[in-house]
Amino acid sequence: MSLIVEKLRIRGPEGVLVQGASFALAPGEPLVLLGETGSGKSLLAQAVMGTLPPGLRAEGRILLDGRDLLPLPPRERRALWGRRIAMLPQEPWAALDPTMRAEAQVAEVDRLVHRHGAAEARRRAAARLAHLGLQGAGRRYPFQLSGGMNQRVALAATEAAGAALLIADEPTKGLDAALRDTAGALLRAEAEAGRMLLVITHDVALARLLGGQAMVMLSGAVVEAGALPGLLEAPQHDYTRRLVAAEPSRWQDWPRRPPGRAIVEGNGLHKRLGGRELFGGLDMSIGEGEVVAVAGPSGCGKTTLGNLLLGLARPDRGQVRRGAWVAPLGLQKLYQDPVAAFTPHQTLGQGIAELRRRHGLAEDRAAGLLPRLRLQPALLGRRPSEVSGGELQRFGLLRALLLDPALLFADEATSRLDPLTQQEVMALLRECVEERGTALLLVTHETALAEKAAGRVLRLGT
């Protein structure tokens, strides 16, 4: 069993997107493709899978057990899916059928791909789920399972198909640190069980967990390759160095400053959501210029707590008091998915102009902030979907700063950004704290980030 990729080049209508990548994959040793969004790492995987978007063309050779896949007609490439090559989808909770129970989704593969009888397929599916630690979850639907459990269901389904080559595209996207470790261990176990494993990620911590070989990609080219963890301990290329340095655990501690006047104070906060108590009798206050982090696993009520303090939701019991000196619009929020926080029906410039007119702000305010946030003025003519996630998050910061907020609530504001962009946005937030005395409420599942940035870390759900 082997996968050999030789001088793979991917062309699009506007030129070459991936330039001459070569690598070999053998059972037992994972290959990790590291790189930022847009570096071409996902295209490489799509070329192997045979799912390149229309208009893109792959050249070179992709040899699976000695047979070149590129000249094969689409029908023959599709015939390989599941049986020979499997792709673990990004965000599996969205890829699973919401109307099918977990066990049925796995058993379906045994029935349809391997032609087993219904009873036999069910027995096999149950065994697979149990093997991945999902005993008793087989009767549940995807929406009743956590993100990590859904990922294991998807993994069980690809295992059932029996493909020798498993491609995982951003397998830790949307998972918190504990689940990321579990996902990494599961994938490594797949490799150790004798499958070929190709993992695409921007998560350096995941690469370290997986071990094996790694390739670092930057704007369509492989800039560095080598064995893990050596590659990450002594990176040669400048980009790899920055990538490693961008890991929150390597950041310097932010300076701690004594908090000023209280901006917002919550006393004896109780909140229940979906029949579950998120917190009961919680006290919390944030002072001027203070950086407070709320950490904890998914679903523990971090965001809800922030929303209570901002007045976006009401506590069941207890009260939230805002400092009398705080302006009505003095509490602002940055969102996890910046695209969802902008209306798609106007350009960024129009949005900012409207905000300016509404509050009678000087015209040069926004213009002055653009270079401060390292944003090109040309971006003002674009719609939110036409800029990168990092740029859009900086626009989110810009429109909040226009109102001179006393407190910024960053709700997982960097969790969807790649490490270098995350570092950049966090650095800008730090400047806001230092230069303007803005207080920062960070909601994050990344413990290292919380500890480096915040003077105070509140842990929920532990």
Add this chain to the structure above:
Amino acid sequence: MTLSSRRLLGGAMLAAVAGFALLGPLHGADPLRQNLSATLLPPGAGHPLGTDHLGRDMLARLAAGARLSFGYALLAALAAAVPGTLLGLLAALRGGWPERLLLGLADAVQALPALLLVVLVTAFAPGEFLPLYIGVALALWVEFFRISRNTAAGVLARPQVEAARLLGLGTGHILRRHLWPEVAALTATLFAFAAGTAVTTVAALAFVGVGARPPVPEWGSMMTELLPYHAEAPLALLLPALLIFLTVLGLHLLAGRERA
């Protein structure tokens, strides 16, 4: 067929019907003038589409019917679309008891068969057109209401609206920049379907004797009048049916949306 060619075809059908409506008066014949010595004539000189059982010119009658059906159908759809959409936006934005009240009202209206509702309203002034169209609008507004309320409620739950509120942008901004662009696209589609429904409803009612009555040249009532003569003059019966078909299909093609 691609979306744009479907739309083009639909537009062409409607243009043909509209052109027909305008062509009639140029022809000059009175749609009501009878000539009992020239009944059920086939198409020929003087009567390009022949005559009906009372010797009335078919072209003039069909053209007058087109103005009637088409014009009033658009009015009825408009009378349903404007209040329906606005009430839907209001319900989504306001929530609380007005929303519950409107939803209850919508349920009540939909629990009645639409045709029955129109018949009931028409009973106030038999033979008049206005109550007929008011009845059609009363039956149709519910769909506009539901679509706009549900779309708006979905948008209102998104972070983009929460962010706009935090930035102090106000309800006007949320209506114009967040809700309206999404609601308007769906409403436009629904409008074309609603106009098609109005055309068939009015014609169907006239066919069974409600609303338009002879000698008014309405497509549905023309079909009723010509039904006994289907063996002698099949074309005369077919023509109004064909026009209804073209109008409704044209509207539906025009309303076509990209399929996901």
